[in-house]
Structures are given as C-alpha cells and as structure tokens.
Amino acid sequence: MIVDERITAYINSLSIELPLYLSTLEKEAVKEEVPIIKKETQSLLRFLLAMKKPAHILEVGTAVGFSALFMSECMPKTCDITTIEKVEMRLVKARVNLKNTDKADKIRLLEGDALVVLKELAEKEGERYDFIFMDAAKAQYMNYLPEVLRLLAPEGLLATDNVLQDGTVAQSRYGITRRDRTIHTRMREYLYTLTHSEQLVTTVLSVGDGVTLSIKQ
Numbered sequence: 001m002i003v004d005e006r007i008t009a010y011i012n013s014l015s016i017e018l019p020l021y022l023s024t025l026e027k028e029a030v031k032e033e034v035p036i037i038k039k040e041t042q043s044l045l046r047f048l049l050a051m052k053k054p055a056h057i058l059e060v061g062t063a064v065g066f067s068a069l070f071m072s073e074c075m076p077k078t079c080d081i082t083t084i085e086k087v088e089m090r091l092v093k094a095r096v097n098l099k100n101t102d103k104a105d106k107i108r109l110l111e112g113d114a115l116v117v118l119k120e121l122a123e124k125e126g127e128r129y130d131f132i133f134m135d136a137a138k139a140q141y142m143n144y145l146p147e148v149l150r151l152l153a154p155e156g157l158l159a160t161d162n163v164l165q166d167g168t169v170a171q172s173r174y175g176i177t178r179r180d181r182t183i184h185t186r187m188r189e190y191l192y193t194l195t196h197s198e199q200l201v202t203t204v205l206s207v208g209d210g211v212t213l214s215i216k217q
Contacts, residue, residue, distance in 0.1 A: 003206055012039040016046070019073060025066050025097060034090070036066040037135065041161060041208035045133070048213070049074040052157055054131035058121075059083040060114050060144060061136030063090050065097035071133070072103040082108045082129070084117050084136070114140070118147035128153040134160040139183045141190045149199060152216045158200075163191060164210025 018026065029036045037045070045067075053076050059068055062085035072081060083098075085091055091111055098107050110117050114136050121127045130153045134141060141160065152158055163169070168176060169187050176184045194202040194214050202214040 008040060011043075015039050015043055018042075018070075021101070022066070022069055022073065025064070025069070029064055029066055034064055036063060037070070037161060038208040041211060042070060044205070044207050044211060045071060045159070046074045048157065048159060049131070052131055054079055054129075054157075056129045056131070057081040058129040058132045058148075058151060060118070060132070060134045060148070061085065062094045062098075062109060063135075065094040065109075067133065067135060068098065068107055069101060069103075072101070072106060075106075080106045080108065082110060082121075084110045084112070084114050086111065086113050115143055115147065118144060118151065122147045122150040127151065128156075130156040132156065132158045134158065135162065138162055138165070139186050142186055142193065145190070145193065149216065154216055156216050158212075158214040158216070160190075160194075160212045160214070162209045163187060163204065163212050164206065166209060169210070 017023070026036065049071060055076070055078065057071060057075060057079060059071070059081060062068060062083040065083070068081050068083045075081070085094055094109060098104060098109055129151055132148055132152055134144065134148065136144070148158060165184070165187055169184060169191070173181050173184055191204065191212065194200060194212055195204070199216055200214040201217060202212055205211045205213065
C-alpha cells in the first residue's frame, strides 16, 4: 500500500458503483487472485477517458477482460478497444467475458505474445491509438515501449499501471529480495525513460500501485 489505507478506503467509498456484471467479475477475480485494476485506478481511468474522449484504445494485458470491459463502459460510443493477452488460462475466461456484453462488437481480442502483436500492429499503416493502457508483464514494459510509442498517436495518452511495485521501486536494489531485483531494475529504467524522453511529457502518480501518464508530443 503506497497511500495511507484509511485515505484510500475513504476515496474508494466515493467511487461510482459498477454495473452488476462488472462487480461480479471483480469479486471473482479477487477471489481467484487474478490481478485486475484497483478501485482507485478505475476512478482515474474513468476520468481520463471522459477527458480524452479517445477514438481508439489499445490495452496491453487483458487478463480476464475486466479492465477492457470497464473502459468500454466509460468510453465514447464511437470508440473501440483492442486488447492483447497471451496467457491461455486468462484467455479462456477473457474470451467468454468479452463476448457476453452488449459492447462485444467494440472490443477486439488479439491473442499472442504482446511484443509480437505490437510489432504486427505497428507495421500496419494507419494503425494508431490515441489512448493506450499498459498493464501486462511488468518486466517487459521496456521491451514493449518502442512499439507502443510507434502506435501512440501524436498527443495520445499512455497510461501505465503498477509502476511503483507496492513502493519497493523507491528502495535500493540491495533492499530488494534477490528474485525481485530484475523487475526492480527494469521498472526503474522504464520510469527514467518515460520521464526523460523528449517524445513524452510524463507524470508519476501514487494511485493504486502507481500509475504513469505520458502524453506524446
């Protein structure tokens, strides 16, 4: 927990109630320990989508489809979502969840390794997105970034979740367990790259497990 638990609980108590099907999916995911966006991240995404009013959304990391479905509830009626996932045990549920909605025709699920899929999308002429949500394998963020930036339209917004790693990213690598040092190093590199890129204007927020917002200049 990065922010005081009482403050977070109070802020979350102000959140708009989810549609029943999303609330049910959220509870199932929590019970099965499937990583989904936290309440405070949901509120941030809702605000960003209302402000940006994107035409095309790209999500890197579908999991069981919760965040794609959540964004579909907040996005403009003319908007569409492309979401990428490779883990078969997640895809089994994502295929069902994304089809069992009245917005199924607005959501395209691409199955496969994110880096491969991103490269394929980037090579397609005209395939650009004005809102990209990165929420996949954290250690791979740096590998995904070049292709994500190719796909991000000018003045487009890149939102990246889980960048503060429960606050451990602020610690010295020697204070991190050996097994977590690689992801610690890679996440620090990712954060430094975003905040020092001439292509981007980036802010780091201590929302949920940490979120970066980057606008492509």
